[in-house]
Amino acid sequence: MKGLNTRLIHGDENDSYQGDVRSLKTPVFQTAAYDFEDSASVERAFRGESDSFVYSRISNPTVRELEVRLKSLANAQSSLSVSSGMAAISSTILSICDTGDNIVASKYLFGNTYSFFTKTLKSLGIYVKFVDPENPAEVEQNIDAQTRAIFLEVITNPQLIVFDFERISEIAKQKKVLLILDNSLLTPYLFQSHKYGVDIEVLSTTKFISGGATSIGGAVFTYLSDKWQYIPKLQENFQMYGNAAFEKKLRKELFSNLGCCLSPQNAWLQMLGLETLTLRIDRICENAHNLASWLSAQEKVQRVEYSSLETSPYYQLSKKYFNSKVGCLVGVELKSKKQCFDFMDALKVIRRGTNFCDNKSMIIHPSSTIYCDLSDETKDSFKIPNTLIRLGVGLEDIEDLKSDIQQALEKIN
Numbered sequence: 001m002k003g004l005n006t007r008l009i010h011g012d013e014n015d016s017y018q019g020d021v022r023s024l025k026t027p028v029f030q031t032a033a034y035d036f037e038d039s040a041s042v043e044r045a046f047r048g049e050s051d052s053f054v055y056s057r058i059s060n061p062t063v064r065e066l067e068v069r070l071k072s073l074a075n076a077q078s079s080l081s082v083s084s085g086m087a088a089i090s091s092t093i094l095s096i097c098d099t100g101d102n103i104v105a106s107k108y109l110f111g112n113t114y115s116f117f118t119k120t121l122k123s124l125g126i127y128v129k130f131v132d133p134e135n136p137a138e139v140e141q142n143i144d145a146q147t148r149a150i151f152l153e154v155i156t157n158p159q160l161i162v163f164d165f166e167r168i169s170e171i172a173k174q175k176k177v178l179l180i181l182d183n184s185l186l187t188p189y190l191f192q193s194h195k196y197g198v199d200i201e202v203l204s205t206t207k208f209i210s211g212g213a214t215s216i217g218g219a220v221f222t223y224l225s226d227k228w229q230y231i232p233k234l235q236e237n238f239q240m241y242g243n244a245a246f247e248k249k250l251r252k253e254l255f256s257n258l259g260c261c262l263s264p265q266n267a268w269l270q271m272l273g274l275e276t277l278t279l280r281i282d283r284i285c286e287n288a289h290n291l292a293s294w295l296s297a298q299e300k301v302q303r304v305e306y307s308s309l310e311t312s313p314y315y316q317l318s319k320k321y322f323n324s325k326v327g328c329l330v331g332v333e334l335k336s337k338k339q340c341f342d343f344m345d346a347l348k349v350i351r352r353g354t355n356f357c358d359n360k361s362m363i364i365h366p367s368s369t370i371y372c373d374l375s376d377e378t379k380d381s382f383k384i385p386n387t388l389i390r391l392g393v394g395l396e397d398i399e400d401l402k403s404d405i406q407q408a409l410e411k412i413n
């Protein structure tokens with residue numbers, strides 16, 4: 001097999017759609033529907049006996065080429081591109097849970113995932129038990145006969161906690177529940193889910209994949225698993241499709257019925273992002289490590305969290321699972337909320353905004369923004385103090401980032 005970068009740039013020769021003009025870029029197939037030679041071909045396509053394109057809510061050549069390249073990146077069994085990271089998460093959970101079922105989820109979650117779990121799923125009678133996966137016994141104790149999956153994020157945001165994936169995947173195996181991982185913060189380039197018993201991986205491709213935050217998108221990957229048979233909602237599909245039970249349920253039912261398709265234009269932008277994925281991630285990890293280490297030595301900084309630093313409580317886990325390349329997020333604590341605001345307001349290169357894994361460095365105060373609706377008590381339990389700032393490091397020259405931070409630190413007291 002060719003190397004990762006070659007595959008991300010050229011795709012799989014058998015799956016490109018160049019047409020007669022031999023375009024070096026996959027064209028944007030900006031069409032809703034497709035023509036057929038005769039009625040029999042239409043019939044075959046509708047019966048699923050051919051893989052002809054029928055309608056772009058179901059599949060589209062540009063989107064499919066992105067799926068092929070993402071599958072190659074992840075070493076996955078299957079890959080489905082969807083309209084956003086939230087579409088990846090919601091359609092996945094709805095493919096495996098019925099009313100009365102539950103999932104056991106990390107309490108440290110992306111804000112909208114938390115909202116989906118506590119509001120949308122609750123109204124459907126699907127319950128989420130929140131646990132602290134730093135304590136695997138808590139995960140185990142909360143699994144009951146109605147539990148279908150354990151859900152966690154590869155590194156938590158903004159706490160930047162790293163879990164012991166091997167232990168959690170053992171529990172999932174023993175209890176015959178699926179392990180679902182949100183790998184948005186690292187991507188399969190930095191964390192290879194298939195090595196640690198993950199059954200389903202979800203990704204916000206808005207982040208690292210798009211590169212430069214050009215478009216919203218998501219992906220769902222499946223890996224080799226013998227657990228599909230234990231999920232009641234997948235029973236029928238398991239009889240029909242065996243190992244492809246979940247993948248078919250997702251693609252043919254939830255994805256199509258919810259209508260959460262990725263647009264061809266966005267698929268094209270994300271393919272462009274993929275071509276430089278490893279270069280950007282390598283550089284961002286280098287910048288972030290360098291900045292985190294430098295920030296630790298600044299007098300006004302109370303605490304820095306970045307797990308490739310030896311001072312991090314997650315250093316060993318991070319080394320084991322990610323080879324100490326841990327993405328763009330750095331946690332920084334100052335003395336007070338006022339100091340955080342004054343510091344952020346004084347920054348000139350680093351922008352105040354909510355995205356990350358972007359080419360541009362961005363900073364936010366999570367407690368007063370993303371988590372502003374939570375009570376102080378819940379924020380405490382989720383380890384989101386109002387002295388914490390989340391810095392998403394970008395691709396700028398490291399000296400410019402340092403001098404920007406330095407002049408801003410000088411302005412606070």
Ligand SMILES: *Cc1c(COP(=O)(O)O)cnc(C)c1O
Pocket residue numbers: 084085086087110112113153157182184185204205206207216217218
């Ligand atoms: C951004 C993000 C999402 C949601 O992705 P969208 O593409 O914005 O829908 C989900 N999980 C994590 C960890 C994220 O960072």
